[in-house]
Structure formats: C-alpha cells, structure tokens
Amino acid sequence: MKINDVILQTVTKIVVFIILTFGVELFLSGHYNPGGGFIGGLVLSSAFVLLYLVFDIETVHKGIPFDFKKVAAFGVLLAVGTGLGSVLFGASFLTQTASHFNLPVFGATELSTVMLFEAGVALTVVGVVVTIILSISEDV
Amino acid sequence: MLAITIAxxxxxxxxxxxxxxxxxxxxRNIGWFVMSVPLVLFIYLASLIPAVAGGKTYIHTIKWIDSAGINFTTYLDGLSMIFGLLITGVGSLVILYSIYYLSEREALGRFYVYLLMFMGSMLGVIFSDNLMVLYVFWELTSISSFLLIAFWYHRKKSRYGAQKSMLITVSGGVGMLAGFIMLYTMTGSYSVREIIGTIGQYTNESLFLPAMLLVLLGAFTKSAQFPFHIWLPDAMEAPTPVSAYLHSATMVKAGIYLVARFTPVFGGEAVWFYTVTGVGIFTLFxxxxxxxxxxDLKALLAYSTISQLGLIMSLxxxxxxxxxxxxxxxxxxxxxxxxxxxxxxxxxSTFKGALFMVVGIVDHQVGTRDIRRLGxxxxxxxxxxxxxxxxSFSMAGLPPFxxxxxKEMFFESVLIIRNLDIFAMGPVWGSLIPVVAWLASVLTFVYSMIIVFQTFLGKHQPxxxxxxxxxxxVGMLIAPLILALFVVGIFFFPNVVGNYLLRPAMTAVYPPFEGAEGLVPHIAAWHGFNAPIIMTIGVIVVGALLYTYLRYWRGIYSLAPMRWNLDxxxxxxxxxxxxxxxxxxxxxxxxxxxxxxxxxFVFFILTVGGGLLWTGGFSIDLSNDAPITISEYIIIFVMMGASIAIxxxxxxIxxxxxxxVLGYSIAILFVVFRAPDLALTQIIVETVTTALFLLCFYFLPEWSKEKTTRxxxxxxxxxxxxVGTVVTVLALVVQGNKMFExxxxxxxNAYELAGGKNIVNTILGDFRAFDTMLEVVVLFIAGIGVFTLIKLKAGKGDEDVED
Amino acid sequence: METIITILVGVLVTVAVYLLLSKSLVRVILGTAILSHAVHLLLMTMGGLKKGAVPLLGENAESYTDALPQALILTAIVISFAVTSFLLVLAYRTYKETGSDNLATLRGFKDE
Structure with missing residues (x-):
C-alpha cells in the first residue's frame, strides 16, 4: 500500500508523538485514574498502526527496528514472571505489593509491582496488535 | 514407606x-541403562523379603484428593511382594534378552520408553491400595501394552492386534471402574484394606453382586479368560521380549492379582466361587x-498361556x-x-518366560516359528x-521341574472340592471339575511335547x-538359562518359596486365617502313591499316546463346532x-x-426458553430502572437502526x-454508564478493528447478495x-430477581487491599490478576495464530502417508 | 434504562444470529463482532446502570458503580478483538487457498 500524501504524513509525524505520549500517560496513571495496561497498550499500538498506514513498512521499520512478535513474547514473559517473582518471596502466585519511595525528581512516589505486570500486559497488546496488522498488510 | 511410592x-x-x-x-548399549532400573528395584524388594515374611507390611500415603477419598496410598504385603518380584525380576531378564534380540536398526529408544512405562504402571497396579489409583495404573498398562504390541506399527497385523487388546482390556477396565465406584458407594472408601475390613456388613446390598461381577469383568479381560481370551493370540505380533514379559509373566497376571486381592472382599460368595472356578476351568480346557x-510356536504359547491362566484363575x-x-x-x-x-x-512365570525366549531365539536364528518348517x-x-x-516338561507337569x-497340588485341590457341600454342589458338578482339569492337563502334555519334539527332533529341513x-x-541365552535354573531350583527347594513368599501372600488373601495351622502346607515332591500321582501318570500315558497318533485325530479341528470362533x-x-x-x-x-x-441455537431456545416456560419464572420487575434522557434514547435507537440496517x-463497506457506528455508540454508552476505562478501550479497539476489516476487504471478494429462498x-x-427474545426475557428476569448480594x-476496598484507586484496574492487575495473565496469553496465542496463518504455507500436495 | 438497554441487547443478538446463519464467511465474522457488542452491554446492564460514581476512589463518592462487570468487559473487549482478527485472517487465508468465501461450498472432503 503506497500512499503519497504529504499533508497526512506531516500531520502524522506530530500526531504520533502526541498519541504515544498520551498512551504512556494512560499506562502510568492506570492505578489511580482511568487507564492501565490494556488501554495504554492499545493507544500505543494505534500510534504504530497509524505510522504503518501512512508510511510504507520499510521506512517505519528503519525508524523502529523492533520485531513486534518478540515484544509480545517479552510482554507475556514479563506478566508471568512478575507472578513468579512473588512466589520467590514466599507469597502466592501473582501477589502484588506497593510501597512509597522518595525519588529525586518526582518526590514522594508510590511504586507498585503491578506496574511491572501492567507493563507486561501493555507490551503484549502492542506486540500482538502490530503483529496482526503487519502480517496482513505485508502479505500482498 | 515412601520408598515403595518412589519405586x-x-x-x-x-x-x-x-x-x-x-x-x-x-x-544396543542403551539396554544396560534400562536394565539397571528393574534390577535395582528387584534387589531392593528382595531385601525386604525377610521382613515381609515375618508378617510386616508397609503402608505409605500421600494426600491427593482427600475430600473424594482418593489418596496415593502404596501398600506392600506378601501378595504384592510376589508380583513385585516377578515384574522386576522377569523385567530385568527380558531387558537383558532384548539387548541381544533387537536389531540396532530398530527404534530402541522408543521401545525402552514403552517398556519402562509399562513396568512403572504394573508396579503401580500391584502397590496401590487406593482403587482409583489402581484403576489409573491399570489402564496405563493397557495403553503401554498397546504401544508395545504396535511397536512394528507398519505391519497391519500388529496394529490390529494392538487395537484388539486395547479395546478388550480397556472396556473391561471401565467395567471394573464402575465396580470400584459401586464399592465406594457401599463402603464409603476407596482403600482396599478398609473395604476388606468392613465388607462383611454390606454383602446383602443390591450393589454387591454387580460390583463383584464388574470387578471380575476387569480381571477376566486382562487375564485373557474365556470369552475375552481372543486378544492374546493377536497380541503375539509384539516383539518376542514383549510377549515374554507382558503376555506371560506380568500384564496378564494383573487380572489374577485383582482376583487374589479381592478374594477377601468377595470370596466366600457362591457367585464368586462358581464364576471364577467355572470361567477358569473352561479357559484352561x-x-x-x-x-x-x-x-505357529508363538500362537501355541499364547493359547497355552490362556490355558495356564485359566488354571490359576480356577484355583x-x-x-x-x-x-x-x-x-x-x-x-x-x-x-x-x-x-x-x-x-x-x-x-x-519362570517356565513360560523361558519358553517364550526359546521361541524368540529359534525365530531369530532361523527366521521362522512355523513348526511345519522346523525340526x-x-x-x-x-x-x-x-x-x-x-x-516344556515343567509346563507338562513332569518331575524334576x-x-x-x-500341577500335583492342582489335582489335589480339584479332588478336595468334591467333598465340598457348602455351595449346593452336587456329585455331578463336583466330579466334572476334576475330569475337565485332567483332560486339559492331557492336552497340555500334548502341546508341550509338540514344542520340544517338532522343533528340535525329527528331520532337519535346512x-x-x-x-x-x-x-x-551367549548373551541371548543367559536370561532363559537363569529362568530354567529357577525351574529346576524351585523343584528341589520349594519350601524356601513356600515360607518366604507364599506364607505372607496367603495371609494377605486370607486375613481371618492369619497364622492358622495348615495355611502353608509343606511342599513335597513325593507324598505317597495317592490320587494326584495316579492322575499325573494317566496324563503321561494318555498324553504320550495322543501325541504319537496326533495326525490321526487332528481332523477333529476341522469339524464345524471348532470353526465357530469368537474372532x-x-x-x-x-x-x-x-x-x-x-x-x-x-x-x-x-x-x-x-x-x-x-x-x-435450537438447543439454546429449547432448553433456556423452554426452561423459562416450564418453571414459569416470568417475574419482571422494572421498578429499579435508572432514569433515561432524550440523548440516550437517540443513541439507543441509532444503534437499533444501524444493527438492523447491517x-x-x-x-x-x-x-x-x-x-x-455500533462500536462508537457503545463507547458513548460506556461514558454514560460511568466506565471511562471501557469507553477508552472501546474507541481504540473499534478503530483498530475497523482498520483490520478494511485491510482484509482489500483481499477478499465483494460480498455477493445471498441467493436464498424465501x-x-x-x-x-x-x-x-x-434467540433474541429468549436472551431479552432471560436478562429482564435476572435483573428483576436479585437472589444474592x-x-x-x-x-x-481497593486502596487498602491493593494500593490502587482505580477499582477496575486493581481488579485486573491484582484481585483477578490470574485471569488477566491468562488473557494476555490468549492474546499472544491469537497473535501467533494470525502470524502463522499468513506466513506459513504448507507445500501443496502433502499426501496422506497412511498405507 | 436497564429495560431499554436489554431490549437493545435482544435486537443486537437477533441481528448477530441472523448474520451468523449466512453463507458468506465475512457476514459470519461480522455476526460474531456484533454478538460480542451485545454481550458487553448485557454484562454492563447486569451490574446496574448509572448507580453511583465512576469507580475511582479518588472521587470520594458515597457509592460507586459496580466495577466488576467493567473489569470483565475490559477483558472481553480485548479478547473479542483478538478473536475477530484471527477469524478475519482465517477467512482471508481460506479464500486464498480455496478461492471461495461461501461456507456452503467449504464442506471438506466427501469421504471424511
């Protein structure tokens, strides 16, 4: 699919960053506000899908040299792995904990192991969605 | 003792x-590793013989499904000791033999995996005290036996024999399972020991008799008793070491074990006595x-095994x-x-194992087992x-083997039973048993002679x-030689076996008789000129005559009743x-x-819709409905219109x-319903899905108008x-009748429990994280599925390789 | 509100079932997509509608909307997306291999 649309491409370049930022924001805020792994992941992947639709695959691939299948696999491993992590500390599978930390820039912040789990979810979503779209569009 | 469980x-x-x-x-050296397994187990079990002979039993329980009465309990007593020694002892010899028997071109790895699987399941059968565990191992022996018989799976006859043995033994096993469950229903326990202890009070229950018959069904199919014996001859398609192991020494004895184990449960009932004796005697004959x-020598041995199993069963x-x-x-x-x-x-087990190995040697060395070509x-x-x-001479019942x-003791037992007056056994039936037993022994003598004389004597036909x-x-001869040594050795020292192995086993079969005088008789080769010895002499004389004139009376077999067969x-x-x-x-x-x-859909309409009508559960309560605004009405009607328009x-397009339109409207509804997470997700998913549909339409044909009749x-x-109506009505009924809080x-309490303030998110990430994790896995599988569907293209024209 | 949403669910299910009974593979997939919409709405309705605040504890409301159906639906949305895309690709691949998207002609081999 070759689309030559300068306006669309220019707009996309800016919009993609806005969407990506929004996605990360949604992902991070999930614990207190609407958002979380699924939504964050979906927003991120929609940004990638938009890129792939507007530019051709080779161009995007130069900019983002990920194999999204591996991203998805890593996400699954991360999600399962955080579950196993709690087993190491003697708690039951997938027990999550949270605690407050004083970080230099952000001040008092609550960090939670759910974040890691959610990151796994988000990465899987991104990986799978992009893989699906890419697989279909590559197969011409 | 945990060691038995580990074994x-x-x-x-x-x-x-x-x-x-x-x-x-x-x-072939892989065989040495495999052989070490049963050898070690044999030595270990043998080291326990003195303790077991002294009346000790070993019990070990691992809790498994305690609430259902299913625990992994192992139990070693005299009875399981005999079988354990046979399984591991004959097992070691068979593996030793197979090292030299099987060609290196065969899939030896596969062979030994199956053989070890079989050995483990057999040990499981005899050591399990819990009936459910016993059943699992019982069926595992059927399965591993299936795999072993079909080892040469490219042969049609192997596959046929494997399927036959599997179908017959597994169906018997399922019957046995039903029997076990009936026993559980009656006694409330799956433990054989507990059932033996309490069965006395249940003998009049209506389930008692069916349970007994079903357990016997399992035993008879496994031990190839008439009329289920037909699988054993076909199972001879297996490699000879397998036949020697499974079909003479171990698996077919599992049924015998079951009968022995359940004798204290069901024994003493007339039905048990008549069924086991009758089926056994007839199978013997x-x-x-x-x-x-x-x-075919192997087929001959197969039928002789059936006959001998019948003998043991009848005893x-x-x-x-x-x-x-x-x-x-x-x-x-x-x-x-x-x-x-x-x-x-x-x-x-000793003489039949040796004979199977001999037949294997003959087959291996000259390439045939047909007695018409041998000599x-x-x-x-x-x-x-x-x-x-x-x-052969041991099988025929000749001294000094x-x-x-x-065989002498067998004759004695069938003669004693004539005096029995407890089961309304008249003199006719009482005398029939010794007569049939004697006739069968004559024929046993004949076929034993056939094995020796027609193979090794007569004219050589190179x-x-x-x-x-x-x-x-030499390697191939060691294993049968050891077995032959046992054949002779047991004749000279029978009371060693009697005192160390049979005494504790007898106690296990006859708990009420523990320590009774005469339970373990002294075995003597010569006990006077009495009825059994006369019977034996008669067997030898008549048998020798019949063998000499075999070709004159063989014609009987072509008579009509003999042709009629179960196969x-x-x-x-x-x-x-x-x-x-x-x-x-x-x-x-x-x-x-x-x-x-x-x-x-029809099933759904009939059951759910019909169920609603049947129970008359229409009580719709609309009073709790939330108020609705004009704009919401608009959205809902747009959705209805859009869906019907589809x-x-x-x-x-x-x-x-x-x-x-439907998807985005739902997103709006989610906002109305105070579900911001859902609304966000729905919007993005709808976008991506629509993009995906459009992408696929690029490749798919335009949809044609459905040409269907009115x-x-x-x-x-x-x-x-x-369907729509049933769903709606059902949903309305459910909403109107909240039965639970x-x-x-x-x-x-998400913040206290999970440290998060977004309840939906804490449910996903913490309370129900397991669901989410598996959902991620599902998502990943779908992704891989899509990827492989597109990328993997099998070569065209993959022919079906089945012959 | 609940009643009318339930009726909407019924309409969606009817449409979905009708599409599922079609010959064309694409219509069938569309049917499954609509069916999942219907189920999401049904789940939502079961928890009660517009009762309480958004399920965010930061709102400090007196009562919150039932969060459990929302979590279920969130999961269901993502899964139905995965299933829809898988089915679409299946249809596409079937069409490529057999040259047909008509289920009446995709019946496998005669002797099976």
Whole structure:
C-alpha cells in the first residue's frame, strides 16, 4: 500500500508523538485514574498502526527496528514472571505489593509491582496488535 | 514407606531420560541403562523379603484428593511382594534378552520408553491400595501394552492386534471402574484394606453382586479368560521380549492379582466361587484344546498361556470356598487351592518366560516359528534345546521341574472340592471339575511335547529355513538359562518359596486365617502313591499316546463346532459398530457451519426458553430502572437502526461502517454508564478493528447478495428473533430477581487491599490478576495464530502417508 | 434504562444470529463482532446502570458503580478483538487457498 500524501504524513509525524505520549500517560496513571495496561497498550499500538498506514513498512521499520512478535513474547514473559517473582518471596502466585519511595525528581512516589505486570500486559497488546496488522498488510 | 511410592515412579523417571541417553548412545548399549532400573528395584524388594515374611507390611500415603477419598496410598504385603518380584525380576531378564534380540536398526529408544512405562504402571497396579489409583495404573498398562504390541506399527497385523487388546482390556477396565465406584458407594472408601475390613456388613446390598461381577469383568479381560481370551493370540505380533514379559509373566497376571486381592472382599460368595472356578476351568480346557492345533510356536504359547491362566484363575476360585464359613479346622483345607495358585503363578512365570525366549531365539536364528518348517535343531542348538526341554516338561507337569509340584497340588485341590457341600454342589458338578482339569492337563502334555519334539527332533529341513541354524549368542541365552535354573531350583527347594513368599501372600488373601495351622502346607515332591500321582501318570500315558497318533485325530479341528470362533464375532461387531456410528455421525455432521449453529441455537431456545416456560419464572420487575434522557434514547435507537440496517446492507463497506457506528455508540454508552476505562478501550479497539476489516476487504471478494429462498430467510429470521427474545426475557428476569448480594462491595476496598484507586484496574492487575495473565496469553496465542496463518504455507500436495 | 438497554441487547443478538446463519464467511465474522457488542452491554446492564460514581476512589463518592462487570468487559473487549482478527485472517487465508468465501461450498472432503 503506497500512499503519497504529504499533508497526512506531516500531520502524522506530530500526531504520533502526541498519541504515544498520551498512551504512556494512560499506562502510568492506570492505578489511580482511568487507564492501565490494556488501554495504554492499545493507544500505543494505534500510534504504530497509524505510522504503518501512512508510511510504507520499510521506512517505519528503519525508524523502529523492533520485531513486534518478540515484544509480545517479552510482554507475556514479563506478566508471568512478575507472578513468579512473588512466589520467590514466599507469597502466592501473582501477589502484588506497593510501597512509597522518595525519588529525586518526582518526590514522594508510590511504586507498585503491578506496574511491572501492567507493563507486561501493555507490551503484549502492542506486540500482538502490530503483529496482526503487519502480517496482513505485508502479505500482498 | 515412601520408598515403595518412589519405586513406582522410578521407571517413569527413567523413561524420561531414555530419549536423551539414546541420542548419545545410539546402540544396543542403551539396554544396560534400562536394565539397571528393574534390577535395582528387584534387589531392593528382595531385601525386604525377610521382613515381609515375618508378617510386616508397609503402608505409605500421600494426600491427593482427600475430600473424594482418593489418596496415593502404596501398600506392600506378601501378595504384592510376589508380583513385585516377578515384574522386576522377569523385567530385568527380558531387558537383558532384548539387548541381544533387537536389531540396532530398530527404534530402541522408543521401545525402552514403552517398556519402562509399562513396568512403572504394573508396579503401580500391584502397590496401590487406593482403587482409583489402581484403576489409573491399570489402564496405563493397557495403553503401554498397546504401544508395545504396535511397536512394528507398519505391519497391519500388529496394529490390529494392538487395537484388539486395547479395546478388550480397556472396556473391561471401565467395567471394573464402575465396580470400584459401586464399592465406594457401599463402603464409603476407596482403600482396599478398609473395604476388606468392613465388607462383611454390606454383602446383602443390591450393589454387591454387580460390583463383584464388574470387578471380575476387569480381571477376566486382562487375564485373557474365556470369552475375552481372543486378544492374546493377536497380541503375539509384539516383539518376542514383549510377549515374554507382558503376555506371560506380568500384564496378564494383573487380572489374577485383582482376583487374589479381592478374594477377601468377595470370596466366600457362591457367585464368586462358581464364576471364577467355572470361567477358569473352561479357559484352561479351551486354551489347551486350541493350543494343540497351532502351527505357529508363538500362537501355541499364547493359547497355552490362556490355558495356564485359566488354571490359576480356577484355583483362586476353588480357594475362595474357604472364606465362606470363616476360619475352622475343616475350611482351612480349601486354602490349599490358593496356595497352589500362588505357587503355580511363580512357576508359570519362570517356565513360560523361558519358553517364550526359546521361541524368540529359534525365530531369530532361523527366521521362522512355523513348526511345519522346523525340526532337527537339537544338535545344532543344544543349549536352546535344553532350555526348551526344561520349560516344556515343567509346563507338562513332569518331575524334576517346578511345574510338577504345582500341577500335583492342582489335582489335589480339584479332588478336595468334591467333598465340598457348602455351595449346593452336587456329585455331578463336583466330579466334572476334576475330569475337565485332567483332560486339559492331557492336552497340555500334548502341546508341550509338540514344542520340544517338532522343533528340535525329527528331520532337519535346512532348505525351508531362511537362515542357516546355529546356536544363539551367549548373551541371548543367559536370561532363559537363569529362568530354567529357577525351574529346576524351585523343584528341589520349594519350601524356601513356600515360607518366604507364599506364607505372607496367603495371609494377605486370607486375613481371618492369619497364622492358622495348615495355611502353608509343606511342599513335597513325593507324598505317597495317592490320587494326584495316579492322575499325573494317566496324563503321561494318555498324553504320550495322543501325541504319537496326533495326525490321526487332528481332523477333529476341522469339524464345524471348532470353526465357530469368537474372532469373527469380534471383527463383525467392530465393523458394524464403525458403520453404524459413521452413519449416525454423517446424518448430522454435515460439514456446514450453518447447520451446526442451528443445532446450537435450537438447543439454546429449547432448553433456556423452554426452561423459562416450564418453571414459569416470568417475574419482571422494572421498578429499579435508572432514569433515561432524550440523548440516550437517540443513541439507543441509532444503534437499533444501524444493527438492523447491517442485515440489508448492499455493500460490505456500508456494513463495516454501520458496525463502527455500533462500536462508537457503545463507547458513548460506556461514558454514560460511568466506565471511562471501557469507553477508552472501546474507541481504540473499534478503530483498530475497523482498520483490520478494511485491510482484509482489500483481499477478499465483494460480498455477493445471498441467493436464498424465501422460506430459508423466514427460517433464519424465526431462529434469530427467538434467540433474541429468549436472551431479552432471560436478562429482564435476572435483573428483576436479585437472589444474592453483589460481591462488588469487596473490591471497593481497593486502596487498602491493593494500593490502587482505580477499582477496575486493581481488579485486573491484582484481585483477578490470574485471569488477566491468562488473557494476555490468549492474546499472544491469537497473535501467533494470525502470524502463522499468513506466513506459513504448507507445500501443496502433502499426501496422506497412511498405507 | 436497564429495560431499554436489554431490549437493545435482544435486537443486537437477533441481528448477530441472523448474520451468523449466512453463507458468506465475512457476514459470519461480522455476526460474531456484533454478538460480542451485545454481550458487553448485557454484562454492563447486569451490574446496574448509572448507580453511583465512576469507580475511582479518588472521587470520594458515597457509592460507586459496580466495577466488576467493567473489569470483565475490559477483558472481553480485548479478547473479542483478538478473536475477530484471527477469524478475519482465517477467512482471508481460506479464500486464498480455496478461492471461495461461501461456507456452503467449504464442506471438506466427501469421504471424511
């Protein structure tokens, strides 16, 4: 699919960053506000899908040299792995904990192991969605 | 003792390692590793003999499904000790033999994996105290036996034999399972020991008799008793080491074990006595009759095994009479039969194992097992000949071999039973048993002579053999030689076996008789000139005459009643069942998705809708409805309109856009319903899905107008509207009748419990994280599925490789 | 509100079932997509509608909307997306291999 649309491409370049930022924001805020792994992941992947639709695959691939299948696999491993992590500390599978930390820039912040789990979810979503779209569009 | 539990699993563990070792050691030497497994277990069990002989038993329980009464309990007593020694001892010898028997070109890794699996399951059967665990191992022996028989799976006959043995033994096993469950229903326990303790009070229950018959069904199918014996001859397609192991020494004895184990439960009942004795005696007779006419040595041995199993079975039946009255000085005499059964069980494993190995050697060395082509091998294969003589003469019941001792005891037992007056046994029936037993023994003598004389004596016919006959390599001879040594050794020292192995086993079979005088008789080769010895002499004289004039009376076998056989019945039943089931399946499995969906929907309408009508559960309460605004009405009606319009959409683009309208409207509804997470997700998913649909449409054909008849459209419409109505009504009924408090309040403590303030998110990430994790896995699988569907393209024209 | 949403669910189910009974593979997939919409709405309705605040504890409301159906639906949305895309690709691949998207002609081999 070759689309030559300068306006669309220019707009996309800016919009993609806005969407990506929004996605990360949604992902991070999930614990207190609407958002979380699924939504964050979906927003991120929609940004990638938009890129792939507007530019051709080779161009995007130069900019983002990920194999999204591996991203998805890593996400699954991360999600399962955080579950196993709690087993190491003697708690039951997938027990999550949270605690407050004083970080230099952000001040008092609550960090939670759910974040890691959610990151796994988000990465899987991104990986799978992009893989699906890419697989279909590559197969011409 | 935990060690017994571990002993069951050691073979399975070893089986796991075999493929890896075989990768490195690609030669027959893999067998040495495998052989060490049963050898170690044998030595370990043997070290426990003195303790067990002293009356000790070992119990170990691992809690498994405690609430259902299913625990992994192992139990080692005298009875399981005998079987354990046979399984591991004969197992070691068979593996030693197989090292030299099997060619290195065979898939040795696979062979030993199956063999170890079988060994482990067999140990599981005999050591399990819990009936459910016993059943699992019981079926595992059927499965591993199936794999072993079909080891040469490229042969049609192997596959046929494997399937036959599996179908018969597994169906028997399922019957047995039903029997076990009935026992559980009556006694409330799956533990054999507990059942033995309490069964006395349940003998009048209506389930008692069915349970007994079903357990016997399992035992009879496994031990190849008439009329289920037909699988054993066909199972001889297995490699000879397998036949020697499974079909003479171990697996077929599992049924015997079951009967022995359940004698304290059911023994003493007339039905048990008559069924076990009758089936056993008839199998003994039928097997020996059929063995004489075989021309294939292995088939001959198969029928002889059937016959000998019948003998052991009938002895257990006779022995159960002792339990009828409980312990008394008179009843103890009947326990002799069981003693003989256990003794013959050991003897049979030694001589039959040796004979199978001899036949394997002959087959291996000259390339045939057909007695019409064999002959005169005595001078060429002297060692093999010696072993064959020892094995056959023992089977025929001649001194100085162990078969003589147990055969004498067998005669004695059938003679004693004439005096029995407890089960309304008249003199006619009482005398019939010794007569049939004697006749069968004559035929046993005949076929034993056939094995020796027609193979090793007579005229040598080198031109009819595939290979030049020479003595087998030493390695192959060791295992049968050891067994032959036992055959002779047990004859001279029978009371060692009697005191150390049979005494504790007798106690296990006859708990009420523990320590009774006469329970363990002294075995003597010569006990005066009495009835059994006369019977034996008669067997030898008549047998010798019959063997000499064999060719004159062999014609009997071509008579009509002998042609009638169970095999054709089995085959007929199998093909008819296949035909009927495929006919039935064809009538509704049309291969058309719509038909299947119609089944589902019609079933849904009938059960759910019908259920609603049946129970009259229409109480719809609309009072709790939330208020609704004009804008919400608009959204809802837009959605209704859009969805109905999809059905009538002329182009697929329109349909997809309408679907998009639905999706985004739902997102708006989610906002109205205070679900911001859902609204966000829905919007993005709808976008991506629509993009995906459009992408696929690029490759798919434009959808054509459905050319359907008017009546079909009406039919589809009726089903669709009915399903929709049932769903709506059901949902309204459910909403109007809240039977339970909502559990959702619990999650509102999300901040205290999970440290998060977004309740939905804490449910996903913490409370129900397991669901989410698996959902991620599902998502990933779908992704891989899409990827492989597109990227992997199998080569065209993959032919079906089945021959 | 609940009643009318339930009726909407019924309409959606009717449409979905009608589409599922079609010959064309694409229509069937569309049917599954609509069916999942219907189920999401049904789940939502079961928890009660517009009762309480958004399920965010930061709102400090007196009562919150039932969060459990929302979590279920969130999961269901993502799964139905995965299933829809898988089915679409299946349809596409089927069409490529057999040259047909008509289920009436995709019946497998005669002798099976």
């Amino acid at each position: 069951i699993f050691i073979p399975f563990m070893a089986a796991l390692f075999v493929p890896f070792i075989y990768k490195r050691v690609r030669s 039928w097997g020996s009759v059929n063995a004489v006419r075989q021309t 257990f039946g006779l022995g159960s009479a002792a339990l009828n009255e409980g312990y008394s000085a008179d009843s103890v005499i009947y326990t002799q039969a069981t003693f003989a059964a256990l003794f013959h069980l050991i003897n049979h 005169g091998l005595m001078s060429l294969m002297p060692v093999t000949f010696t072993i064959a003589v020892i094995g 162990n078969g003589f001792l147990s 031109d009819r053999l595939d290979r030049k006959a020479i003595e087998a390599p 054709s019945m089995y085959n007929g039943l199998l093909t008819q069942t296949e035909k009927a089931s495929s006919f039935l399946t064809r009538t509704y499995m049309t291969g058309y998705l719509r038909d299947y969906l119609v089944y589902i 059905i009538f959409a002329k182009s697929r 329109t349909a997809i856009l309408l679907n998009g 009546s079909l459209k009406v039919f589809k419409g009726i089903i669709a509207i009915s 909502s559990i959702s309040v619990y999650f509102e």
